[in-house]
Amino acid sequence: MHIEQAGATASIAVFESPVISQDCAEALQSLGFNVTTLALNEDNVMGLMSTRPDYVLTINFNQYISEVCELLKIPYLAWVIDTPCYPIYDKAINHSHSFTFIYDAAVARRLRQSGVRQVYHLPVAANMARIGQFQYEHQDSSFENEISFVANLTRTEYRTAILPHLSAQTGGCCQRLIDSLDQPEGFLNLSAQLGDELLSAIKQESGYPLAGDHYLSVAEKLAYLLGREHSWRERIDIIQELEKRFSVVVYGNDEWQAQVSSYVGHADHFTQMPGIFQRSKINLNIIRSFVESGLPMRVFDVLSCGGFLVSNDKDDLHRLFTDGKDLVIYRDNQDLLDICAYYLEHDEERRSIAQHGRVTLEKNHTFVQRMTDMLTTVQSELRGEPGAFSRWYR
Template sequence: MTAYSKQSKTAASIVVFEATVISGDCAEALQTLGLRVTTLALNEDNVMGLMSSRPDYVLTINFNQYISEVCELLKIPYLAWVIDTPCYPIYDKAINHSHSFTFIYDAAVARRLRQSGVRQVYHLPVAANLERIGRIDFETPDSLAENDISFVANLTRTEYRTSILPHLSAQTREGCKRLIASLDRPDGFEHLSTQLGDEFISTLKLESNYPLAGDRYLSVAEKLAYLLGREHSWQERIDVIQQLEERFCVAVYGNEEWQAQTGSYVGHADHFTEMPRIFQRSKINLNIIRSFVESGLPMRVFDVLSCGGFLVTNDKEDLHRLFTAGKDLVIYRDTQDLIEICGYYLEHDEERRAIAQQSRATLAQNHTFLQRMTDMLSTVQSELRGEPGAFSRWYR
């Protein structure tokens, strides 16, 4: 599809503001679709420069309320693709601007915003750039990438651990501990904010002096739920890795925070050059989706599969809507199940390779950036014609 400029019959212009990952993949796909693409660093000068350049569209990775304000003033459609949880700017009133169109990788978050009165918000999963991966030289020997089990992820020390927990009374600390433990259940986060009553929140704020606040579309209880969820995921990642490394040869790539938690830490891996080789050459690639992500899938899922890697992951709803468990990837229920799965597939090479091969074919058919940018533009153009765009290709 080719989008055309409102001012002429030439191809439409779009400014893509750069982000650490996927903005380049989006720009490449948009160029393939025939748009005139300009990529810019995200800074104040370039945002204000929109007033003179007047593109037909603006795209960012994650929502930026200041760009939304400028585009609303200029009446330029602003497209935001939210790929992080939590993304706090989406709860600002700016997300409901008439020229803002927000696409969120987690359908549960998008649906809740719609229920709160935000109309132009949609579900759009992340994707794979198979062409970019195809340009990588996988033939160069790299013994550091050849692992039995690899986990590529940062371990981020949480605000709860550093700024809240040290100041809590024993009683409040125990209450938080029980709430965090409740996230071991698959549906735990869905119900967490309803367990956080006003009295408990007031006590926590008073004891910790932490500036806990909500936003237009985010309650204080929901904000606290995210803080506790992040702490649960911190603990979960450490626990899973420590149990795996007792039985298998594990390699953990990420930030230096891992060093104090595991003997399997091997260092940082560059997203565009080193990670693809790790994903392709590891026998098993592990994915631990954070407990506060309700239904969506992180980039790691698509990155691993795009390299022809074999993926074992914990469960989220989008896995069943976008892929076929046991055919494209393998889902584990709990840590004991994960240990048994890893033991099985380390001994069954042919089954493992067949699943990895099939998953890449599934990506090519259904989950490319070209398809995502087509869906995004089609939705926005429908809305601009006065025809409501579909909430999601995978959810009604």
């Protein structure tokens, strides 16, 4: 795709984030843009008024930057890579100069149905050049694991601020709804089951300030809180099941320590994770139940390192990759146990899938490709030609 540039060299301000902003900046530089990276603070946001770049990019949506860019008539590009990302439900997302790209197509589509026009689906990606420069010590065996899981375990607002105050009846209703998320499509219908009576009881009994937003109902907000609680429990249950049969290593925050015996500590995204992904026989991916169709960075990070990935099912896995060729999808806990047992005994088949997954990633899912798609869509909109919602969804 051809990206038009404003003048000799178009300028873009990229606000820093902990993970992928630098990958985006490098991709934009390779595409010929004059890139300035900025710390996300009030001085730099207000400084846009004097520097006036041609474009502004953030990871996740920032309503204050949206307001400034609307005032200055500068195209604001937000790439949303988290669920839930509550700022996207602010009315600022519908500003005429805001263009929001969301990794989960279901969330993007629902916002469009609510009247937000310039919102699109864009999966995350991998920086193959950065991964290619990574070197690990061949004699270091600390990353040579049978099964690895790299993820944080976050104690939820429901568990800490709501559940302790609920009556047995209200808590039981919530528990049944949480249990319903064991079904693959459970979250899709969850908010519809949260009637006014239950919402009122939860508010009154817990005192929790449960509130929605311009594009987010109170029921949808509570659905996210219950979904996060389900995912907290699901991750613990799966790891405990795996520990009974296999050698498992869990990396993440210290919330894991009281829950599983296989926790070994934090792993740095840039310096340690590539070695873990490369040298683990099986890399596990447990996508949270409240993520409807999108894929987290872990999928792309593992495959970019040539790691073998086993993941639970989400729609984008089938649209972006091929089950059994690029990675392996499990359907339930028993299926996961069977898959792990099989591939720990079939080294060549496992390595072949990992290699094929890396090739697919390098061919179709790089930051250069994502930045090209993003800028092409925005420039189409600026010419008055509606940009495509997604490469992968109509």
